[in-house]
Amino acid sequence: MEKNSLERRNFLKLSFTAAIGGIAGRLMGNNWNSEATLKDHFIREIGRFPRRKLGYSQREVSIMIGAGDMSTPLVEAGAELGMNYWHKANRWMRGGAPDIIKKNREAHYCQVTVDRVSGDHYTGHFDEQEHYRYVKEAVKRSGLGYFDDMQLHYGYHNAEEVKKERGFIRAFERLKREGLVRHLCLSQHSYRGSSRVENGESDARVLKAVMEDGLYEHAQFMYSYPGDPEMDEFIEMARKKNFGTIAMKTARGIGRMSRDEEFMDKLPDGVSPYHAMARWLTTETLLDAAVIRVRNMEEFTDTYSGAGKKLRDKDWQALRKMTREANRTACRMCGKCQIQCPRQIPISDILRFERYAMDDNDWNKARKLYAGLPTKGNSCIGCESCMQVCPQNMRIPDKIARAHAMLG
Numbered sequence: 019m020e021k022n023s024l025e026r027r028n029f030l031k032l033s034f035t036a037a038i039g040g041i042a043g044r045l046m047g048n049n050w051n052s053e054a055t056l057k058d059h060f061i062r063e064i065g066r067f068p069r070r071k072l073g074y075s076q077r078e079v080s081i082m083i084g085a086g087d088m089s090t091p092l093v094e095a096g097a098e099l100g101m102n103y104w105h106k107a108n109r110w111m112r113g114g115a116p117d118i119i120k121k122n123r124e125a126h127y128c129q130v131t132v133d134r135v136s137g138d139h140y141t142g143h144f145d146e147q148e149h150y151r152y153v154k155e156a157v158k159r160s161g162l163g164y165f166d167d168m169q170l171h172y173g174y175h176n177a178e179e180v181k182k183e184r185g186f187i188r189a190f191e192r193l194k195r196e197g198l199v200r201h202l203c204l205s206q207h208s209y210r211g212s213s214r215v216e217n218g219e220s221d222a223r224v225l226k227a228v229m230e231d232g233l234y235e236h237a238q239f240m241y242s243y244p245g246d247p248e249m250d251e252f253i254e255m256a257r258k259k260n261f262g263t264i265a266m267k268t269a270r271g272i273g274r275m276s277r278d279e280e281f282m283d284k285l286p287d288g289v290s291p292y293h294a295m296a297r298w299l300t301t302e303t304l305l306d307a308a309v310i311r312v313r314n315m316e317e318f319t320d321t322y323s324g325a326g327k328k329l330r331d332k333d334w335q336a337l338r339k340m341t342r343e344a345n346r347t348a349c350r351m352c353g354k355c356q357i358q359c360p361r362q363i364p365i366s367d368i369l370r371f372e373r374y375a376m377d378d379n380d381w382n383k384a385r386k387l388y389a390g391l392p393t394k395g396n397s398c399i400g401c402e403s404c405m406q407v408c409p410q411n412m413r414i415p416d417k418i419a420r421a422h423a424m425l426g
């Protein structure tokens with residue numbers, strides 16, 4: 019065995035930077051003393067990320083994309099393995115972009131996400147000057163020199179808004195003329211049935227309108243195993259029209275599954291939920307790329323070693339079990355239930371926040387977002403109208419009550 023005496027688990031917990039810097043090498047003896055040997059090990063264990071062409075620009079983008087909220091060692095590890103697209107790169111406004119990106123700036127695609135102003139994604143509005151000012155500030159403070167992609171965060175409320183609200187696009191055009199941005203993209207949520215916006219529509223409906231409008235190059239949207247017929251139709255159409263597609267919020271229910279020993283014991287040996295999902299997302303769908311959140315080197319290796327690799331029989335077995343479990347426990351946020359609710363409870367928002375807590379272990383974020391809701395889970399009267407339309411047949415009133423008890 020090449021791993022010598024240090025156990026794999028502990029080895030993987032070491033940061034890539036530390037490993038490359040020689041600490042792990044010293045711990046593991048002569049075979050590991052060179053930086054090249056360690057890099058080779060990671061490349062063998064995980065593999066370089068395959069790339070696909072994204073959108074009309076046909077840029078080659080790694081099938082697993084990274085994010086500005088990853089720790090610097092994980093960004094470095096990702097870049098070493100060919101990760102070259104960075105979502106939310108404006109997070110690097112705080113301390114500057116990692117050196118590995120800045121040193122080889124043209125080899126990376128960095129995205130700035132831009133929010134509506136004077137409110138959140140429900141109540142805020144578009145403001146050309148504010149969007150323009152924010153991106154200029156982000157370029158300066160991140161030290162990136164420019165952003166490859168300017169992303170409208172949370173997207174449009176409905177197809178009508180795509181046509182009427184052009185402030186974001188005008189800001190993009192001004193910034194593009196100044197060489198500060200290159201491509202336009204958006205992340206789209208579903209506003210179907212939302213009581214907080216007028217005429218909210220599904221993500222698939224809005225994305226089709228965006229694609230027809232022709233100005234945006236690609237989109238990020240919520241998508242996870244085992245797929246979704248509405249989104250699958252959109253993804254197929256997008257592929258034919260050279261409109262790029264990137265899945266986000268992909269790990270539906272996996273955080274809680276991974277901590278559930280009883281559930282994990284039922285999976286075939288040698289399969290983990292993140293790994294099986296990474297294989298599925300990158301080989302069994304028509305997506306161009308996907309974001310899967312990883313927090314440490316162990317998760318990095320476990321998850322990303324599945325990228326671009328075909329599913330084995332045991333991965334399929336695991337995915338079937340994961341789907342049954344996720345359908346019972348974790349909402350896919352399609353929004354179909356919301357229109358049914360006589361109390362106008364933002365069900366999919368509540369269950370999205372529950373996912374932040376239960377899957378990402380991000381309780382502060384979940385509680386803060388829950389506190390900002392105008393109507394909370396304790397308004398539920400248990401009528402069960404929502405359950406009639408849920409594609410997962412989820413026990414929604416019970417889920418909402420539990421979420422309120424946890425987050426309220």
Ligand code: SF4
Pocket residue numbers: 358359360361362363365397398399400401402403404405414415418
């Ligand atoms: S059961 Fe509760 S959440 Fe569902 S529709 Fe009725 S009031 Fe709304």
Ligand code: SF4
Pocket residue numbers: 349350351352353354355356365366369407408409410411412414
């Ligand atoms: S509870 Fe069911 S219907 Fe409502 S958003 Fe989630 S998956 Fe869709």
